[in-house]
Amino acid sequence: xxxxxxxxxxxxxxxxxxxxxxxxxxxxxxxxxxxxxxxxxxxxxxxxxxxxxxxxxxxxxxxxxxxxxxxxxxxxxxxxxxxxxxxxxxxxxxxxxxxxxxxxxxxxxxxxxxxxxxxxxxxxxxxxxxxxxxxxxxxxxxxxxxxxxxxxxxxxxxxxxxxxxxxxxxxxxxxxxxxxxxxxxxxxxxxxxxxxxxxxxxxxxxxxxxxxxxxxxxxxxxxxxxxxxxxxxxxxxxxxxxxxxxxxxxxxxxxxxxxxxxxxxxxxxxxxxxxxxxxxxxxxxxxxxxxxxxxxxxxxxxxxxxxxxxxxxxxxxxxxxxxxxxxxxxxxxxxxxxxxxxxxxxxxxxxxxxxxx
Numbered sequence: 001x002x003x004x005x006x007x008x009x010x011x012x013x014x015x016x017x018x019x020x021x022x023x024x025x026x027x028x029x030x031x032x033x034x035x036x037x038x039x040x041x042x043x044x045x046x047x048x049x050x051x052x053x054x055x056x057x058x059x060x061x062x063x064x065x066x067x068x069x070x071x072x073x074x075x076x077x078x079x080x081x082x083x084x085x086x087x088x089x090x091x092x093x094x095x096x097x098x099x100x101x102x103x104x105x106x107x108x109x110x111x112x113x114x115x116x117x118x119x120x121x122x123x124x125x126x127x128x129x130x131x132x133x134x135x136x137x138x139x140x141x142x143x144x145x146x147x148x149x150x151x152x153x154x155x156x157x158x159x160x161x162x163x164x165x166x167x168x169x170x171x172x173x174x175x176x177x178x179x180x181x182x183x184x185x186x187x188x189x190x191x192x193x194x195x196x197x198x199x200x201x202x203x204x205x206x207x208x209x210x211x212x213x214x215x216x217x218x219x220x221x222x223x224x225x226x227x228x229x230x231x232x233x234x235x236x237x238x239x240x241x242x243x244x245x246x247x248x249x250x251x252x253x254x255x256x257x258x259x260x261x262x263x264x265x266x267x268x269x270x271x272x273x274x275x276x277x278x279x280x281x282x283x284x285x286x287x288x289x290x291x292x293x294x295x296x297x298x299x300x301x302x303x304x305x306x307x308x309x310x311x312x313x314x315x316x317x318x319x320x321x322x323x324x325x326x327x328x329x330x331x332x333x334x335x336x337x338x339x340x341x342x343x344x345x346x347x348x349x350x351x352x353x354x355x356x357x
Contacts, residue, residue: 001093001121003034004063008045008128011037012180014207017281019066019132021045025053025087027060039207044069046078050085058086065125067096067118070104079105082114089115093125097136130304131182131283140274141282143302144181145294146174147322148309154319155291160193162320169346170309174288175200177307178209181286183236183277187293188215195224198288199233208233212277212285214261214293216240216268218247222254230254236280238273270296295324298335306337306353309345 001024008022015021018041025033033056035048043051046068050057068078068090082090090109095118096102109116126133131142148166149155156162164171178184184198191213198211211233213220218239221227226235235256239248240263248258259280261272270293277285287297297303328334337353344350 001063001065001091003031004045004065005093005121005124005128007034007036008065008125009180011039011045012128012284013178013182013209014039015041016182016283017041017135018044019129019283021064021066021129023049023065024063025049025057025060026063027053027056032056032060042075044075044078047075047081050081053085059088061089061091062087063091063120065093066129067092067094067101067103068105068109069096069098069101070108071100073100077105077108079108082109083112087114089117091120092116092118093121094118094129097133134304135278135283138278140271140278140302141182141285142304143274143285143287143297144177144305144307145287145297145303146177146307146309147289147294148174148311149322150311150313150315150319152314152316152319153322154315155289155322156320157315158318158320160320165313166309166311166348167346170311170348170350172202173345173350174309175203178286179203179205181209181284182282183210183212183285185212185214185285185287187290188213188217188220189292190288190290191215191220191226193290195221195226196288197225197229197233199229209286210234210236210282212236212238214238214268214270214273216263216266218243218251222250227254230256236277238268238276240268267296270300270302274302289322290324291321292324294322295326298323299326299328301335303335304355308349308351308353310349310351312347 004022004024011020015037021037023035023045033049033053035045070077070079179200238259259276262269336356341352
């Protein structure tokens, strides 16, 4: 099952809106098939593993990180494929909460005389698939907020200089984080100031995460790297309501997807943004700021994971803060996170926190 989980992680960032599942087929003492959800969400992990195993799947045990599907979608049910291949036993990490499955895959396997066990390494599977489950339960993707800052929590000097606060090892790690998410998201202020590419570079990837820009007025520069790369790398623009057609049309013609969102006062409502991204099929979003947008997400309690890269320098009170105003009057109002990882990364420190449940 540990191998199945590691295989499933290979699909993170390119399997949405389907879950990134892993499957291992074992016959006797030998692994005869391995599979994970392929780009675009299909073929599913079980189908890939069964194809690799061929006739050796008969009598084998299948280790699957998520309950095999039981419904006909764009492909036949994986439960049917396992039955037809003649597997003897299926071990499942996590059951599926999708109402089209939700125990029906397990029931179908047992009705066919296949032994089924559930719950092996369930906690790990639930964490890996948390974005998929969150979209099913609340209609929004899982949000990871990344902050690269000085020791005193600043992301730039007073003049706006920010390259580079952290070192090359931390920056490369960020590209690895981007690669494991469906989308990379920033606010309009960051897009206007930095003209960021928001792509995965120097890691040999064959796909790029979708870029998401949140801008109320869509007053973004129609030039530079961000604009020119839209035909090659997908982009979603989340904007406020009632924008004129002459503002929307150039972006649409360039190939960007447009998502109209509600307002919260004078800002785009972040709840509306995430619901729109969930409707678009996204399950895992990696947010890279800026400070005001990060503050909005935290204030709305929409951040599921914090990833911090802290450098050993101080910029002082005049530096730009990593997180904008949140309107908190008491410590009890602040969202709390639990530390799950901390380690050196080059000359910097990586620390990772999960939302306190």
